[in-house]
Amino acid sequence: MSGAQRVWALGRGLGTTFGYLFRRRATVNYPEKERPVPERFRGLHILDRHDDGLERCVGCELCQAACPAHCITVEAAENDPERPVSPGERHAWRYEIDLLRCIFCGFCEEACPTGAIQLTPRHDLVGFTRSEFLVDKRWLTVPAPAAPGFPPDRAETGGEGGRRAG
Amino acid sequence: MSSTPPGAAAPAPPPSTVACTINGRPHTFPRGTLIVDAVRQVGHPIPYYCYHPKLAPVGACRVCMVQVEGPPVAARGPIVTTGCTTPVFEGLKIETMSEPAKLARRQVLQFLLINHPLDCPVCDKGGECDLQDFTLGYGPGVSEFAEPKVLRRKAADLGPFLVLDQERCIMCQRCVRYESEVLGEQNLVLKERGDRTVIDTGQGEPYAGYFSGNNTELCPVGALTSRTYRFKARPWDVRPVASVCQGCSLGCNVTAQTRAGRIVRLMLRDNPAVDGGWLCDRGRYGFGHSASPDRLTAPLVRRDGRLVPASWDEAMAAAAGGLRRAGGAAVLGGARLTDEEAVLLAELTRVALRTNDVDWRVGRQRFAAPEAVGARGAAIADLDGADLVVLADTCLVEEAPVLEIRLRRAASRRTAVLDVGPVRNFRIGRSTRVPCPPDGLAAALASLGPKVAAAARPVVIWNGRGSEDVAEAVRALGAPVLVPGEWSNARGAEKAGLVPDALPGYHALDDAAPVEAAWGASVPRHPGRDARAILEAAAAGSIGGLYLVGANPLRTFPDGGLAAAALDKVPFLVVQDLFMTEAAAAADVVLPATGPLEKAGHVTNLAGNRQTLAAVAAGPGGARSDGDIFHALAAACGVALTGRAPEVATEPVRRVLTPGGGPPAGPGGGALRLLLRTRLYAGGGTTAFDPNLAPLREDAVLRLHPRDAAAAGLEDGGAAYVKGGGSTLTAAVRVDPDVDAGHAELPAHGFGPTRLGAWVDVQPAPAEALPGRAAAIAAVSAR
Ligand code: SF4
Ligand code: SF4
Ligand code: SF4
Ligand code: SF4
Ligand code: FES
Numbered sequence: 040m041s042g043a044q045r046v047w048a049l050g051r052g053l054g055t056t057f058g059y060l061f062r063r064r065a066t067v068n069y070p071e072k073e074r075p076v077p078e079r080f081r082g083l084h085i086l087d088r089h090d091d092g093l094e095r096c097v098g099c100e101l102c103q104a105a106c107p108a109h110c111i112t113v114e115a116a117e118n119d120p121e122r123p124v125s126p127g128e129r130h131a132w133r134y135e136i137d138l139l140r141c142i143f144c145g146f147c148e149e150a151c152p153t154g155a156i157q158l159t160p161r162h163d164l165v166g167f168t169r170s171e172f173l174v175d176k177r178w179l180t181v182p183a184p185a186a187p188g189f190p191p192d193r194a195e196t197g198g199e200g201g202r203r204a205g
Numbered sequence: 206m207s208s209t210p211p212g213a214a215a216p217a218p219p220p221s222t223v224a225c226t227i228n229g230r231p232h233t234f235p236r237g238t239l240i241v242d243a244v245r246q247v248g249h250p251i252p253y254y255c256y257h258p259k260l261a262p263v264g265a266c267r268v269c270m271v272q273v274e275g276p277p278v279a280a281r282g283p284i285v286t287t288g289c290t291t292p293v294f295e296g297l298k299i300e301t302m303s304e305p306a307k308l309a310r311r312q313v314l315q316f317l318l319i320n321h322p323l324d325c326p327v328c329d330k331g332g333e334c335d336l337q338d339f340t341l342g343y344g345p346g347v348s349e350f351a352e353p354k355v356l357r358r359k360a361a362d363l364g365p366f367l368v369l370d371q372e373r374c375i376m377c378q379r380c381v382r383y384e385s386e387v388l389g390e391q392n393l394v395l396k397e398r399g400d401r402t403v404i405d406t407g408q409g410e411p412y413a414g415y416f417s418g419n420n421t422e423l424c425p426v427g428a429l430t431s432r433t434y435r436f437k438a439r440p441w442d443v444r445p446v447a448s449v450c451q452g453c454s455l456g457c458n459v460t461a462q463t464r465a466g467r468i469v470r471l472m473l474r475d476n477p478a479v480d481g482g483w484l485c486d487r488g489r490y491g492f493g494h495s496a497s498p499d500r501l502t503a504p505l506v507r508r509d510g511r512l513v514p515a516s517w518d519e520a521m522a523a524a525a526g527g528l529r530r531a532g533g534a535a536v537l538g539g540a541r542l543t544d545e546e547a548v549l550l551a552e553l554t555r556v557a558l559r560t561n562d563v564d565w566r567v568g569r570q571r572f573a574a575p576e577a578v579g580a581r582g583a584a585i586a587d588l589d590g591a592d593l594v595v596l597a598d599t600c601l602v603e604e605a606p607v608l609e610i611r612l613r614r615a616a617s618r619r620t621a622v623l624d625v626g627p628v629r630n631f632r633i634g635r636s637t638r639v640p641c642p643p644d645g646l647a648a649a650l651a652s653l654g655p656k657v658a659a660a661a662r663p664v665v666i667w668n669g670r671g672s673e674d675v676a677e678a679v680r681a682l683g684a685p686v687l688v689p690g691e692w693s694n695a696r697g698a699e700k701a702g703l704v705p706d707a708l709p710g711y712h713a714l715d716d717a718a719p720v721e722a723a724w725g726a727s728v729p730r731h732p733g734r735d736a737r738a739i740l741e742a743a744a745a746g747s748i749g750g751l752y753l754v755g756a757n758p759l760r761t762f763p764d765g766g767l768a769a770a771a772l773d774k775v776p777f778l779v780v781q782d783l784f785m786t787e788a789a790a791a792a793d794v795v796l797p798a799t800g801p802l803e804k805a806g807h808v809t810n811l812a813g814n815r816q817t818l819a820a821v822a823a824g825p826g827g828a829r830s831d832g833d834i835f836h837a838l839a840a841a842c843g844v845a846l847t848g849r850a851p852e853v854a855t856e857p858v859r860r861v862l863t864p865g866g867g868p869p870a871g872p873g874g875g876a877l878r879l880l881l882r883t884r885l886y887a888g889g890g891t892t893a894f895d896p897n898l899a900p901l902r903e904d905a906v907l908r909l910h911p912r913d914a915a916a917a918g919l920e921d922g923g924a925a926y927v928k929g930g931g932s933t934l935t936a937a938v939r940v941d942p943d944v945d946a947g948h949a950e951l952p953a954h955g956f957g958p959t960r961l962g963a964w965v966d967v968q969p970a971p972a973e974a975l976p977g978r979a980a981a982i983a984a985v986s987a988r
Binding site for chain 2: 097098099100101103104115116117127129152153205
């Protein structure tokens with residue numbers, strides 16, 4: 040390669056580099072800035088509630104059965120008719136997902152007959168220990184509307200529900 | 206499983222076979238085979254709900270539709286009919302997957318779903334439901350029915366075990382037919398008509414029988430489910446383990462299902478030779494003790510008068526030291542061990558503790574194997590073909606419940622039952638009562654000699670209780686004998702030599718050579734003392750240490766006063782058990798053992814069937830299996846156990862019986878003769894501590910004839926003081942016409958009654974006097 044050719048190649052390479060200096064950047068300043076994700080992005084789970092505040096989950100364990108990563112644990116219990124957790128006879132007193140094993144396939148959401156478990160576009164999965172990724176019902180369940188007389192979240196008021204495992 | 210349901214066989218023509226085709230392939234079947242059985246046998250799928258191999262066919266659900274074409278209906282061309290009510294015919298062409306058959310099934314399923322709530326997500330049957338499976342396999346994808354559904358009772362409470370959801374019922378009537386055909390009871394019935402028809406108990410009251418749980422396995426949908434399993438697991442969560450129920454000496458075969466190491470339910474595992482494919486409720490639901498928070502979890506040693514937790518080494522050293530002090534040791538219990546553990550205990554007693562003072566008979570049963578009294582043993586299945594069954598003061602439904610199902614079945618056909626004894630023990634079919642006073646059983650049995658001799662296939666059922674002359678009378682009848690015992694593995698204990706007058710394998714004490722050869726050690730030759738003599742010696746202070754293995758004589762020994770004095774006086778007491786029993790509370794060393802669902806081994810049932818026990822659950826952390834404890838205790842005594850069982854003697858030793866099975870005769874005597882009877886929910890073992898059985902437990906329930914109750918001014922559901930032998934017991938009252946006048950009946954293993962004398966007086970007591978649990982029972986019976 041002649042000297043001129045070398046200079047030409049160097050110039051072209053640097054040209055590409057300097058060219059990008061003046062284009063829009065591909066990276067964003069995460070976490071100060073977040074890149075928008077598609078609406079149907081499958082990120083972190085929530086357990087949803089009905090409009091009246093009752094939990095949608097009835098503890099049927101279908102999500103657990105559908106999960107290919109075996110990372111869901113559901114244990115059901117009977118509702119106290121006076122203070123029901125969910126509509127009907129049955130609710131989940133224990134609901135845990137091991138997010139480190141989850142492959143975010145969304146099968147759980149698809150299996151759920153009540154629309155309780157949903158994958159949201161949230162994807163800020165951070166933590167310092169493994170046990171932080173074993174999320175329980177309290178972590179997953181969306182907050183109850185703060186209306187007077189609203190059935191309190193059983194996960195907080197006692198029973199075995201809501202205890203953090205791990 | 207029988208291929209032809211009982212009652213289904215057409216009036217039997219000479220045995221022959223018929224040739225027909227199923228889905229185009231030729232097959233031959235015995236004449237009278239139902240199409241549904243034939244199709245199942247050749248391995249083609251066919252849906253069915255009301256059909257059940259153990260019930261007579263009714264053709265109620267119409268889902269087993271098949272297309273048939275051939276001689277009997279040749280003129281009509283191919284027709285669609287129910288396979289469970291039509292037998293195969295010569296030349297019949299059966300099509301299970303033809304379009305007309307598929308259409309018929311699809312339409313039937315659509316009709317079944319019209320009023321079905323479709324609450325699979327909250328239904329306990331989800332995942333193992335025939336309605337789910339058959340709808341997926343044969344049903345319509347969508348329903349054409351848009352009208353509102355009929356609403357019925359949901360989650361109805363039918364007592365402590367059953368939950369009924371009337372909306373989910375598909376009216377197959379399996380439950381109703383099981384009740385009447387198998388049990389001869391009517392605990393569940395059909396009510397109302399048309400689309401309002403429901404299953405219910407007669408008046409909506411709690412289910413009253415002992416066999417309710419079988420309904421939950423018969424019900425093809427989630428209409429009848431178990432309370433103890435309610436919402437506990439899904440079929441895909443559980444690990445099934447085959448084991449054997451140790452609730453009584455029958456040893457029904459079960460499949461235990463665990464979720465994350467915890468037992469969630471027991472299901473039947475059909476063994477035609479033992480249980481005939483049924484379980485009783487105590488067996489099915491009595492697994493709660495395994496995970497009970499009250500279990501003993503660490504060895505306890507008495508220090509400064511208090512029982513304090515200790516390490517196993519400390520406890521073993523303390524136990525070994527105490528049991529070998531002056532006066533010698535005696536061992537009571539062992540009839541709840543496995544066969545292997547019983548041999549270890551026999552070796553521990555003979556070789557390490559150097560005594561023959563060992564006896565499993567801490568209750569009223571004296572013999573376990575018929576051979577031990579010189580009688581012939583019967584097989585359980587012998588009941589099916591028997592023409593005469595003598596019930597020698599044995600209440601099967603309380604003592605070996607599932608055996609009673611078999612006897613009821615036999616009695617409803619051609620078996621005559623002679624119900625001998627002071628109370629009525631059997632109520633179904635052709636049974637004749639032969640009343641006798643409590644101490645007149647031997648004479649009453651002797652009087653039946655000619656009848657038994659005239660019978661072609663007689664069977665005697667005797668619970669191994671009573672004095673030597675009863676044993677003699679049973680032997681003299683000459684018929685094969687079944688001995689439903691008080692403990693789950695009494696036969697294993699007896700065979701292992703946990704008796705004072707015989708060595709393992711029924712070797713006589715002076716025929717010790719085979720035993721010594723097996724163990725490689727010498728054994729003592731002098732005869733030991735039986736349970737009563739041991740307790741008497743202990744009460745007299747002449748025994749150094751007493752070792753109770755899964756035994757609580759305070760509850761079970763007929764003379765509770767003697768047992769109390771013995772445990773009080775004995776200088777050193779070791780108790781090995783699952784729970785803090787009354788005996789354990791008095792002990793110097795308490796050793797926590799694992800229960801029947803937590804250890805592997807073999808057990809011998811009342812008919813000598815040797816069955817395999819599996820460790821289903823782990824048991825509490827600090828507990829050890831009885832076998833491990835025996836090894837450790839022997840090691841602490843400086844002996845290594847071999848655990849080898851000697852060969853059984855060719856001429857088994859006939860054992861001598863010391864008298865005194867019944868309660869002691871009370872001084873002065875009262876007006877009513879006390880009858881102690883085994884009651885299913887008054888057990889002294891795990892039943893007393895099982896949370897699942899707690900609602901039905903009956904420790905102190907006094908049963909009286911209406912006349913005696915009226916004379917004493919007692920009412921059903923009230924409370925009574927029972928006085929005798931210098932002590933008083935407070936009991937809930939049940940007026941029961943089945944108790945003969947002049948008798949006061951109490952559960953044998955309830956705490957307290959064993960201190961009363963043979964004669965008692967009863968008086969009304971204020972309701973507050975009842976202990977809590979008995980009050981609860983009184984409330985139930987008054988309902
Ligand atoms: S997204 Fe997939 S892997 Fe994750 S919990 Fe749901 S089913 Fe399991
Ligand atoms: S989240 Fe849905 S599928 Fe999972 S247990 Fe609850 S109701 Fe059933
Ligand atoms: S309760 Fe169950 S077994 Fe009984 S009729 Fe209904 S579906 Fe059949
Ligand atoms: S009859 Fe006896 S062995 Fe059978 S289930 Fe009942 S308690 Fe268990
Ligand atoms: S199974 Fe044949 S009609 Fe029900």
